[in-house]
Amino acid sequence: MRDAYHEELDSIGDGLVEMARLVGSAIGRATTAILDADLNLAENVIEGDKKVDELHHDLEGKAIALLARQQPVATDLRIVVTSLRMSADLERSGDLAQHVAKLARLRFPERAVPRDLHATILEMGQLAQRLMAKAAECVITKDVDLALQLEADDDAMDLLHRTLFQHLIDDRWKHGIETAVDVTLLGRYYERFADHAVAVAKRVVFLVTGEHADDLQQDLPPEIQA
Amino acid sequence: MRDAYHEELDSIGDGLVEMARLVGSAIGRATTAILDADLNLAENVIEGDKKVDELHHDLEGKAIALLARQQPVATDLRIVVTSLRMSADLERSGDLAQHVAKLARLRFPERAVPRDLHATILEMGQLAQRLMAKAAECVITKDVDLALQLEADDDAMDLLHRTLFQHLIDDRWKHGIETAVDVTLLGRYYERFADHAVAVAKRVVFLVTGEHADDLQQDLPPEIQA
Numbered sequence: 001m002r003d004a005y006h007e008e009l010d011s012i013g014d015g016l017v018e019m020a021r022l023v024g025s026a027i028g029r030a031t032t033a034i035l036d037a038d039l040n041l042a043e044n045v046i047e048g049d050k051k052v053d054e055l056h057h058d059l060e061g062k063a064i065a066l067l068a069r070q071q072p073v074a075t076d077l078r079i080v081v082t083s084l085r086m087s088a089d090l091e092r093s094g095d096l097a098q099h100v101a102k103l104a105r106l107r108f109p110e111r112a113v114p115r116d117l118h119a120t121i122l123e124m125g126q127l128a129q130r131l132m133a134k135a136a137e138c139v140i141t142k143d144v145d146l147a148l149q150l151e152a153d154d155d156a157m158d159l160l161h162r163t164l165f166q167h168l169i170d171d172r173w174k175h176g177i178e179t180a181v182d183v184t185l186l187g188r189y190y191e192r193f194a195d196h197a198v199a200v201a202k203r204v205v206f207l208v209t210g211e212h213a214d215d216l217q218q219d220l221p222p223e224i225q226a
Numbered sequence: 227m228r229d230a231y232h233e234e235l236d237s238i239g240d241g242l243v244e245m246a247r248l249v250g251s252a253i254g255r256a257t258t259a260i261l262d263a264d265l266n267l268a269e270n271v272i273e274g275d276k277k278v279d280e281l282h283h284d285l286e287g288k289a290i291a292l293l294a295r296q297q298p299v300a301t302d303l304r305i306v307v308t309s310l311r312m313s314a315d316l317e318r319s320g321d322l323a324q325h326v327a328k329l330a331r332l333r334f335p336e337r338a339v340p341r342d343l344h345a346t347i348l349e350m351g352q353l354a355q356r357l358m359a360k361a362a363e364c365v366i367t368k369d370v371d372l373a374l375q376l377e378a379d380d381d382a383m384d385l386l387h388r389t390l391f392q393h394l395i396d397d398r399w400k401h402g403i404e405t406a407v408d409v410t411l412l413g414r415y416y417e418r419f420a421d422h423a424v425a426v427a428k429r430v431v432f433l434v435t436g437e438h439a440d441d442l443q444q445d446l447p448p449e450i451q452a
Contacts, residue, residue, distance in 0.1 A: 064304075064307055068300070074294070077290065077293055173403050180403050180406050181406060184406075184410045188411065188414065
């Protein structure tokens, strides 16, 4: 049987996995909301982010209480500090999913994304969701190989982002400036979401190996660095 | 005379102030670089961000070492954990200043910002720099009133951001899509920079009062919520 201390550590881990699950689902639903101009679904994502924020605050509270009461050292200290950072990444990912949903709401009953970009945005949304599912799996399994694999997946996101930009600056763009602004910001939201998922996975690498994977957030534009 | 422990705490505080000073200067220079299409200055900002990243890593190392060795509780624990978060905010602010500089470099020898938006971008850059200077002052003085004042200053940033968007979606916009994309992202960088400055100040409020100022990052678009 585990002692109270390790139960608390486990409960922090469970909180992270739950947050990742929620924000992964949120980005998936937000993507559907923006592609289908589904107002109810958008509202549902926006409302749902409160739960993510609550989990973030709970987790911070637990982590700080653990630091104060148990005064962990070495690996356990690393786990607690790293968990605080992961929680911040996940909370921010939730905000970004909420941004996508808010854009869907803002443009309703219009669709924010023109038909010819649906496939690209759908792919970005699905990839973002998969990246977050893998990040959650990394947190559960502490699988360093899987964590490192996320970087390759993130390259696919950069490629999608570049495709999006090429559409935008193509002379044949006929959707006007407002839509260009919306699509520019959307691209940024998905890319940042993916960056945070990768960051969570890389923090797992740090946890296990004690070594920082370099350059946690590549954060691409200007303007999708070639 | 202060003991070694409090000297370490002080040195973490000094690191934060130094980071705030560097990123405040960076956003000012990046703004000049993008308005004047000054490639040297842009390169200088891009290069200078390494120093910010170094300070961030040093500070994290010191904070974690302090947690492990000294096992602070109560207020001191709060200071260390809050410092870690401030450092993350400042590191991210540095990235955003670097993004502005990279956009200047990408468009060189052209200017990324059309003439009729110079005044607005200049104001955003100056305001971002002032917000960061105030955030640094909050860290030094622990002045809660000043920290709360930053929120009002941030409202001015939102207003500038809205002005920028109105220009973009005005039917008379004649600068094409690529420039619209650049200006959209620029607006986002300044706004996020300001959010992080406000976050640093609000963390000072938490440090002093023990209470979380709600909703640390307002993070405006879609599409500058009216």
